Amino acid sequence: MEYTRLGGSGLRVSRIVLGCMSFGDPGRGTHSWSLGKDEARPLVRAAIEAGITTFDTANSYSLGDSEVLTGALLGEFAKRDEVIIATKVYGRMGEGPKESGLSRAAIHAQADASLRRLGTDHIDLYQIHRYDPEVPVEETMEALHDLVRAGKVRYLGASSMWTWQFALAQHAADLNGWTRFVSMQNQYNLLMREEEREMLPYCLDQGVGVLPWSPLARGRLAREPETATRRSASDAFGSRLYRQAVESDREVIDVVGAVAAERGVSRAQVALAWLLHREPVTAPIVGVTGDHHLSEAVAAVDLDLTDDEVARLAAPYVPRLPEGF
Numbered sequence: 001m002e003y004t005r006l007g008g009s010g011l012r013v014s015r016i017v018l019g020c021m022s023f024g025d026p027g028r029g030t031h032s033w034s035l036g037k038d039e040a041r042p043l044v045r046a047a048i049e050a051g052i053t054t055f056d057t058a059n060s061y062s063l064g065d066s067e068v069l070t071g072a073l074l075g076e077f078a079k080r081d082e083v084i085i086a087t088k089v090y091g092r093m094g095e096g097p098k099e100s101g102l103s104r105a106a107i108h109a110q111a112d113a114s115l116r117r118l119g120t121d122h123i124d125l126y127q128i129h130r131y132d133p134e135v136p137v138e139e140t141m142e143a144l145h146d147l148v149r150a151g152k153v154r155y156l157g158a159s160s161m162w163t164w165q166f167a168l169a170q171h172a173a174d175l176n177g178w179t180r181f182v183s184m185q186n187q188y189n190l191l192m193r194e195e196e197r198e199m200l201p202y203c204l205d206q207g208v209g210v211l212p213w214s215p216l217a218r219g220r221l222a223r224e225p226e227t228a229t230r231r232s233a234s235d236a237f238g239s240r241l242y243r244q245a246v247e248s249d250r251e252v253i254d255v256v257g258a259v260a261a262e263r264g265v266s267r268a269q270v271a272l273a274w275l276l277h278r279e280p281v282t283a284p285i286v287g288v289t290g291d292h293h294l295s296e297a298v299a300a301v302d303l304d305l306t307d308d309e310v311a312r313l314a315a316p317y318v319p320r321l322p323e324g325f
């Protein structure tokens with residue numbers, strides 16, 4: 001495994017981040033495809049053994065159960081200071097006034113709830129899952145800064161939003177001497193490259209690390225088209241994505257397959273290797289639901305694509321509307 005700094009911060013993360021959205025009680029929340037504790041255990045163990053140090057979850061995944069499993073399984077295989085735990089706030093946990101969004105009241109209540117579920121006294125990277133237009137950005141940024149000052153959170157990050165919203169939040173922090181975001185977690189993969197227009201150049205300029213979510217387009221880049229899996233049959237959010245440019249997607253997927261066959265590696269390796277070499281990507285957050293998924297993600301770190309392969313992979317892409325937030 002390789003390690004790198006998260007943007008301009010001093011935090012060192014593994015170049016593959018394990019996404020823990022795949023873990024949690026399938027009966028809770030909206031991820032009926034997620035793996036329970038016993039199925040998740042060998043995957044978390046394999047991740048630690050492969051040198052992955054960085055794990056991403058959210059309060060809303062499986063209505064909190066992803067955090068419970070992540071905290072418990074990391075506790076089985078690693079010491080707390082050997083791992084970086086990233087989680088998120090914003091999503092709806094209930095109907096109460098402190099159970100969604102980014103008000104001061106919600107941020108403090110949800111951070112405490114995440115700490116309890118994770119079984120830790122601090123969160124390494126606390127991310128806002130989305131922008132909340134219903135709350136003054138100064139209120140959100142000051143509440144996040146207070147968590148850092150209280151020692152409950154080490155670094156702040158953000159996730160999918162418009163670049164102008166992210167810039168507003170950073171500006172509010174700068175004006176008031178509050179903690180800035182060190183990372184942006186956004187959707188970026190060979191089938192969704194709209195972030196190349198504004199967000200990625202902004203992150204590069206500002207020294208913000210980039211942690212792409214759904215780097216395999218929820219599996220579409222890792223297998224033959226139309227392959228049915230437990231997740232693909234029931235991934236409600238995922239089924240709304242990647243429907244705008246079906247022909248272009250198909251061509252990209254075919255090139256991924258062709259490059260993989262020529263190099264004698266898996267499709268997942270090719271798609272992740274492409275991402276790993278894109279500036280300013282820090283580390284893709286991979287989702288693993290099967291045995292070979294993790295080893296193929298780890299192997300992607302060592303796959304160097306030629307300039308010609310990179311160009312072939314990118315060529316069939318056509319512009320589309322940003323989606324997923």
Ligand SMILES: NC(=O)c1ccc[n+]([C@@H]2O[C@H](COP(=O)([O-])OP(=O)(O)OC[C@H]3O[C@@H](n4cnc5c(N)ncnc54)[C@H](OP(=O)(O)O)[C@@H]3O)[C@@H](O)[C@H]2O)c1
Nearest residue numbers: 019020021213214215216217218219222229231268287293
């Ligand atoms: N911030 C946000 O808004 C946001 C949104 C989404 C995700 N995330 C984060 O990003 C993480 C990853 O998201 P994701 O699970 O959608 O990412 P992904 O890596 O694009 O998709 C993972 C899926 O791809 C398939 N797959 C993975 N490796 C494979 C391989 N080697 N061969 C064949 N198929 C393979 C599996 O699908 P099957 O199960 O169908 O086989 C797996 O469930 C999440 O866990 C979460 O932490 C964040």
